[in-house]
Amino acid sequence: MTDIPAEKPASGLGVFEKWLSLWVALAIVAGVGLGAVFPGAFSTLAQWEYASVNIPVAILIWAMVYPMMISVDFTSLARVHEKPKGLIITIVVNWLIKPFTMAALAVVFFEFVFAPFIQPEDAAQYIAGLIILGAAPCTAMVFVWSQLTKGDPNYTLVQVAANDVIMVFAFAPIVAILLGVTDLTVPWDTLLLSVLLYVVIPLVAGVATRVWLSRGLAKPDAEARVAGFTGLVKPASVIGLIATVVLLFGFQGDVILERPLVIAMIAVPLLIQGYGIFAVAYFAAWAWKTPHRIAAPCALIGTSNFFELAVAVAIVLFGVNSGAALATVVGVLVEVPVMLSLVALANRTRRFFPEN
Numbered sequence: 636m637t638d639i640p641a642e643k644p645a646s647g648l649g650v651f652e653k654w655l656s657l658w659v660a661l662a663i664v665a666g667v668g669l670g671a672v673f674p675g676a677f678s679t680l681a682q683w684e685y686a687s688v689n690i691p692v693a694i695l696i697w698a699m700v701y702p703m704m705i706s707v708d709f710t711s712l713a714r715v716h717e718k719p720k721g722l723i724i725t726i727v728v729n730w731l732i733k734p735f736t737m738a739a740l741a742v743v744f745f746e747f748v749f750a751p752f753i754q755p756e757d758a759a760q761y762i763a764g765l766i767i768l769g770a771a772p773c774t775a776m777v778f779v780w781s782q783l784t785k786g787d788p789n790y791t792l793v794q795v796a797a798n799d800v801i802m803v804f805a806f807a808p809i810v811a812i813l814l815g816v817t818d819l820t821v822p823w824d825t826l827l828l829s830v831l832l833y834v835v836i837p838l839v840a841g842v843a844t845r846v847w848l849s850r851g852l853a854k855p856d857a858e859a860r861v862a863g864f865t866g867l868v869k870p871a872s873v874i875g876l877i878a879t880v881v882l883l884f885g886f887q888g889d890v891i892l893e894r895p896l897v898i899a900m901i902a903v904p905l906l907i908q909g910y911g912i913f914a915v916a917y918f919a920a921w922a923w924k925t926p927h928r929i930a931a932p933c934a935l936i937g938t939s940n941f942f943e944l945a946v947a948v949a950i951v952l953f954g955v956n957s958g959a960a961l962a963t964v965v966g967v968l969v970e971v972p973v974m975l976s977l978v979a980l981a982n983r984t985r986r987f988f989p990e991n
Contacts, residue, residue, distance in 0.1 A: 655783075655873060656975050662880040663972070669881065670888025677885040686824035687947035692882055693832045698875035700778045700833060702868045704841025705848075705861060706788035718790070721920065721929035725794045728916045728937040729772040730805055736911065737769025738762075738813045740904035749900050757958050761901055764962025766813045767948050769908065770806055772798050773939030775833030776974070777932060779872055780939065783978045786932035792838070794936055799830050802941070810948070825947040880971055887964055894961075901965040909973045913938045917981070920988070927988035931981040939974055942967040 670677050683690045745758040753761075774795060781791040807821045848864055849857035884891070891898055916937045920930030945963040953959040 655876075656972075656979070658873075658877050659880055659971060659975055662877045663884050666881040666884025667888040667891055670885035671892060673885075674889065677882075677888070680882065681886045686828045687822060687950065688825060688828050688832065688943050689882075689886075692879055695875040695879045695882070696775050696833055697837055699872045699879070700775055700837040701840055702865055702872050703778045703782045703788050703791075704837045705844050705865050705868070707792050707838065707841055707845070708789055709842065718926075718929065720923050720925045721790060721933040722794060722797060724916055724919050724923070724925070725933045725936050726797060726801065728912060728919075728933075729798060730801055730809075732915065733772070733908075733912050733937055734766070734770040734809050734813060737904070737908050738766045740908055741765035741769075744900070744904045752900070753897075760953060760958025761962045763814055763953060764945075764949050764957075764959035765901070765904060765966075767810055767952075767959065768905075768940050768942070768945040768963050768966040770809045770813070771941035771945045771948075772802070773936055774799060774829060774941050776970075777936045777939050779876060780935040780974055780978055781932040782869070782872060784931035784935070784981045785928060787926075787928040790929050791932045794933060795834060798936065799834065802826070802944075806944075814952075822944070822947045822951055826944055829941070829943050876971075883967055883971075887968060890961065890964070891968070897961070898965055898968070901962050902969050905966055905969045906973065909938045909969070910977070913977050924989055926991055927981075927985045930988055931985075934981070935974065935977060938977060939970060940966055942970070 680691050681689065741762040745753070745761050750758065777795060778788075778791060780786075781788065803826070806826075844864070845861055848860045852860060913934050916934035917930065920933060925933070942963065945966065946960060949957065949959040949963045
């Protein structure tokens, strides 16, 4: 087997991470510009989907998630119950706080603050979209945010898995209650396919890679080899993130250019919700003396959203050209810049949290 360096290579990874916000900003501009110049190409890519899951985006997210999955050590998962604080915070914030604060903010802004500027029927659609988005916590992208904050990959996997299990049972009832819809139909194919593509497949690939790298080696040597290989493939996560941003903004470039005021109005409650939920979860983790490698991912999970599921549900309930669907799409566009700013904040405040 070819030797793999134990230290992180001095390649472009440091530059990518150091200037990630700049690359993403350029990717947003490039995506909107390319979407306007080559609408046909992006329209074709947007049609490559199954069960509302866009295949090119799924491949890029897989590239983002796979490097972190290599770091998952299944022998450590059995001991996660010994550190329940982060998991408790994740569950409480995602399922007992977040859906309801998002609904409250949506009502405040679209029934009162922005009421003079939009039609009541449009306001109701935007509220519905925001409610659907708020009830769908992140599944895939949180692995990327966790990686960027040096989060515990084993614990992050458990947090995501717990969210996925709860989502199967709680998503439909919560959305139905908040929307007042009794016959809500959850697109199970979208939910299950997303979990398969974004969690199960990269996890199996990561575990297989870890086993292959560790074959025949003592644990210290095996860990060094795994760390070296992970350092080599981690740039794929950042490159995948940037390419995903280009695609997402390219798909919606015409909407952004044609309806900037509506986009801005929908973004306001999303921004307040994102930063507010992060503050609640992060402060709770700090007050409970949770280690940073667990505290950062558990706060970021609540801030990020499962946008594939949200978009699919909005389309099923209200139609592809509805205001509800537009609101969920705006959630996608707002999320990446917000999450990058919170990753930076989490990294700068690491010293305030215990290491162990």
